[in-house]
Amino acid sequence: MMFVKLELLLLLLCSFLLLFMSCMVASEDAGFIYNGFQGANVSLDGMAQITPNGLLMLTNQSIRQIGHAFYSYPFQFKNQSDGNVITFSTTFVFGILPEFQSLGGHGIAFVITPTRALPGALPAQYLGLFNEFNNGKQSNHVFAVEFDTIMNTGDFSDINNNHVGIDINGLMSIHAAPASYATDHSGGVNNLTLMSGKPIQVWVEYSGLNKQLNVTLAPIDVTKPDIPLLSYYLNLSQVVEDLMYIGFSSSTGAFSASHYVLGWSFKMNGPAKELSISQLPKLPRIGPKEHSKFLTVGLPIIGLVLAFIVISIVLFIVRRKRKFAELLEDWELNYGPHRFKYKDLYIATNGFRENELLGIGGFGRVYRGVLPTSKIEVAVKRVSHKSRQGLREFVAEIVSMGRLRHRNLVQLLGYCRRKGQLLLVYDYMPNGSLDKFLFNQSKATLNWGQRFHVIKGVASGLFYLHEGWEQVVVHRDVKSSNVLLDNEFNARLGDFGLARLYNRGMHPKTTHVVRTLGYIPPEITRSSKASPSSDVFSFGAFMLEVACGRRPIDPQASSAEKIILVDWVLSYWTRGKILETVDPNLGSDYVAEEMDLVLKLGLLCSHSIPTARPTMRQVVRFLAGDVPLPESSLHGQAFAHGKGTEVFATSHPSSSLGNTSTTQLPLVADSLLSTGR
Numbered sequence: 001m002m003f004v005k006l007e008l009l010l011l012l013l014c015s016f017l018l019l020f021m022s023c024m025v026a027s028e029d030a031g032f033i034y035n036g037f038q039g040a041n042v043s044l045d046g047m048a049q050i051t052p053n054g055l056l057m058l059t060n061q062s063i064r065q066i067g068h069a070f071y072s073y074p075f076q077f078k079n080q081s082d083g084n085v086i087t088f089s090t091t092f093v094f095g096i097l098p099e100f101q102s103l104g105g106h107g108i109a110f111v112i113t114p115t116r117a118l119p120g121a122l123p124a125q126y127l128g129l130f131n132e133f134n135n136g137k138q139s140n141h142v143f144a145v146e147f148d149t150i151m152n153t154g155d156f157s158d159i160n161n162n163h164v165g166i167d168i169n170g171l172m173s174i175h176a177a178p179a180s181y182a183t184d185h186s187g188g189v190n191n192l193t194l195m196s197g198k199p200i201q202v203w204v205e206y207s208g209l210n211k212q213l214n215v216t217l218a219p220i221d222v223t224k225p226d227i228p229l230l231s232y233y234l235n236l237s238q239v240v241e242d243l244m245y246i247g248f249s250s251s252t253g254a255f256s257a258s259h260y261v262l263g264w265s266f267k268m269n270g271p272a273k274e275l276s277i278s279q280l281p282k283l284p285r286i287g288p289k290e291h292s293k294f295l296t297v298g299l300p301i302i303g304l305v306l307a308f309i310v311i312s313i314v315l316f317i318v319r320r321k322r323k324f325a326e327l328l329e330d331w332e333l334n335y336g337p338h339r340f341k342y343k344d345l346y347i348a349t350n351g352f353r354e355n356e357l358l359g360i361g362g363f364g365r366v367y368r369g370v371l372p373t374s375k376i377e378v379a380v381k382r383v384s385h386k387s388r389q390g391l392r393e394f395v396a397e398i399v400s401m402g403r404l405r406h407r408n409l410v411q412l413l414g415y416c417r418r419k420g421q422l423l424l425v426y427d428y429m430p431n432g433s434l435d436k437f438l439f440n441q442s443k444a445t446l447n448w449g450q451r452f453h454v455i456k457g458v459a460s461g462l463f464y465l466h467e468g469w470e471q472v473v474v475h476r477d478v479k480s481s482n483v484l485l486d487n488e489f490n491a492r493l494g495d496f497g498l499a500r501l502y503n504r505g506m507h508p509k510t511t512h513v514v515r516t517l518g519y520i521p522p523e524i525t526r527s528s529k530a531s532p533s534s535d536v537f538s539f540g541a542f543m544l545e546v547a548c549g550r551r552p553i554d555p556q557a558s559s560a561e562k563i564i565l566v567d568w569v570l571s572y573w574t575r576g577k578i579l580e581t582v583d584p585n586l587g588s589d590y591v592a593e594e595m596d597l598v599l600k601l602g603l604l605c606s607h608s609i610p611t612a613r614p615t616m617r618q619v620v621r622f623l624a625g626d627v628p629l630p631e632s633s634l635h636g637q638a639f640a641h642g643k644g645t646e647v648f649a650t651s652h653p654s655s656s657l658g659n660t661s662t663t664q665l666p667l668v669a670d671s672l673l674s675t676g677r
């Protein structure tokens with residue numbers, strides 16, 4: 001009884017064990033999928049390990065090592081009813097990172113074996129599968145697909161160092177091909193480098209019905225090629241046993257490589273589930289850091305562009321700073337209210353644009369502008385200067401002249417000093433300069449009343465310069481183009497004091513010529529010392545100019561005697577026909593007494609002997625009619641002037657006459673000597 005019971009118990013235990021065993025063995029259509037090996041049912045030995053990010057690392061780069069990884073449970077490979085190997089399919093992604101760029105070993109193999117141990121297996125060319133004694137033995141019952149990265153011609157007749165082979169019980173492949181994948185059905189093939197360090201996907205499929213084995217490879221970013229790399233008819237029933245383990249084996253030899261499996265899917269009796277490529281763990285980088293396109297191309301370009309932008313901005317700011325930088329020295333501090341900011345003037349004149357240009361005078365260009373804050377209309381004169389020498393004194397003078405206030409002077413509002421430039425800011429005169437109204441006009445644009453008013457105005461302004469202020473100011477450049485008209489046609493004398501700038505040698509090009517020919521008294525050519533009486537001389541020429549509507553010297557005059565205005569008027573005066581010199585545009589539309597006075601006073605002021613000229617105080621009185629003109633003093637003029645002109649014409653070296661508008665004049669003056677006299 002007891003024995004029976006014991007037998008029964010044993011039987012029960014056995015059946016339990018069997019039940020347990022069969023539970024352990026995967027069922028006929030069993031399978032698995034691992035997108036990364038974290039927590040996977042795999043048994044490792046040798047160097048194999050699962051990295052923290054889920055890679056199955058079979059070997060690292062230590063030499064002569066083996067790594068194994070097997071699914072923990074065996075699979076039933078044979079149909080229990082007919083003993084034939086069942087259809088199965090697997091797909092996995094591996095990556096091999098060689099020790100040296102293109103040198104590493106020995107490869108990786110997908111294995112189906114009866115045990116997980118592979119006892120006595122050797123590294124290097126044996127791929128951790130066999131050893132020299134059992135290699136090739138039928139008793140091994142090992143099926144493998146090798147991915148071999150070392151060519152071993154002697155032992156195993158390898159075709160190259162980058163091939164895929166089907167191994168049965170030994171490493172002499174029964175079928176092999178260089179690693180590649182078909183691109184299309186017409187035989188197009190792309191080579192693959194097993195040791196590229198890039199992940200490669202493999203499909204191993206066996207049809208139990210057809211006894212056909214297909215092995216297909218492709219990079220992971222390529223869908224499974226239709227044509228397998230290896231397709232081989234093989235009766236696996238003679239190789240594998242009933243229960244088999246599946247897994248990977250890898251080995252290193254004298255050359256080593258890190259062999260990785262990234263993901264693995266297996267299925268008995270059906271197609272293996274597709275791996276999810278995006279979920280696979282990433283392989284470590286190989287060699288020098290492999291940068292993405294963004295890093296290698298994008299970043300430098302973005303960097304360059306950014307650098308360019310930054311540099312441009314900095315340059316812009318620096319340029320702007322420099323452009324608008326204020327030159328300021330201690331001595332200028334007192335002139336605060338008279339100093340203008342360059343930026344303001346720049347804005348006022350729209351950056352000194354051509355369409356704001358009012359004119360180009362002997363001293364520089366004059367621009368119209370509107371001051372940004374006060375909205376006051378101004379004229380900005382750009383005077384170039386080459387050296388700082390004398391500039392300080394000149395600025396002092398300019399500023400002090402800014403204190404000159406007279407209704408017949410163009411008000412100087414202030415200055416701005418720049419490198420190589422001096423900017424003078426004046427009241428804006430809407431009607432421009434007088435000469436525009438006098439010359440080249442077919443009919444009178446200023447009637448006699450206006451002209452007489454202008455003459456009296458200029459006289460008054462000049463008188464103020466000479467005597468109305470704490471120091472004598474010599475204008476040095478009295479002429480119709482320096483007389484500006486305000487909106488009520490009041491004359492305002494401009495440019496006073498500027499001549500000094502040039503006499504001090506600040507403008508090398510025009511050092512000699514400040515005055516305009518015809519306004520220059522003869523004594524200036526000898527001593528070049530300006531005095532109030534030289535202004536009177538110029539004013540005389542100016543009066544004749546306004547009365548006669550002709551320039552003091554007119555090279556294009558119809559007759560030789562008309563060339564020099566003073567001589568011409570004088571000759572009419574001696575004949576008692578002085579009023580015949582009146583501007584024909586005026587017709588008879590003038591006050592004869594005033595005209596007579598202006599012409600005669602013009603002649604008197606043009607006296608060649610400075611002391612014989614009236615002072616501006618006297619001139620103002622004559623013009624006001626307070627004192628009658630002493631016509632007798634004109635008689636000496638006839639003689640003296642003739643002589644004076646001669647002196648003027650002969651003593652003038654051509655170099656001193658280089659004013660832009662009168663460059664031809666030295667020649668004219670010379671020809672005057674031969675033809676006119």
Ligand SMILES: *[C@@H]1O[C@H](CO)[C@@H](O)[C@H](O)[C@H]1NC(C)=O
Pocket residue numbers: 032039040041073
């Ligand atoms: C491991 O295998 C056992 C038995 O087949 C199964 O129950 C378990 O879910 C598996 N675990 C993983 C992570 O696949």
Ligand SMILES: *[C@@H]1O[C@H](CO)[C@@H](O)[C@H](O)[C@H]1NC(C)=O
Pocket residue numbers: 047060061062
């Ligand atoms: C490989 O792994 C072993 C054991 O983990 C370690 O001792 C060795 O230093 C590693 N070799 C390299 C090259 O990483």
Ligand SMILES: *[C@@H]1O[C@H](CO)[C@@H](O)[C@H](O)[C@H]1NC(C)=O
Pocket residue numbers: 028079080081082086087208269
């Ligand atoms: C096993 O063999 C039997 C008889 O040949 C067949 O009917 C069955 O489909 C086979 N099973 C598999 C999984 O191939």
Ligand SMILES: *[C@@H]1O[C@H](CO)[C@@H](O)[C@H](O)[C@H]1NC(C)=O
Pocket residue numbers: 160178191
């Ligand atoms: C591909 O590999 C084969 C054999 O290794 C070689 O003959 C062939 O030239 C290679 N093709 C290309 C395009 O590299």
Ligand SMILES: *[C@@H]1O[C@H](CO)[C@@H](O)[C@H](O)[C@H]1NC(C)=O
Pocket residue numbers: 205206207212213214226227228231
């Ligand atoms: C192997 O590949 C061939 C050709 O592409 C195909 O016709 C055949 O069905 C495949 N066999 C298996 C088992 O996948």
Ligand SMILES: *[C@@H]1O[C@H](CO)[C@@H](O)[C@H](O)[C@H]1NC(C)=O
Pocket residue numbers: 211235237238
């Ligand atoms: C395959 O091998 C088995 C075992 O040797 C045998 O029974 C079977 O007939 C073979 N099948 C084919 C198609 O050769």
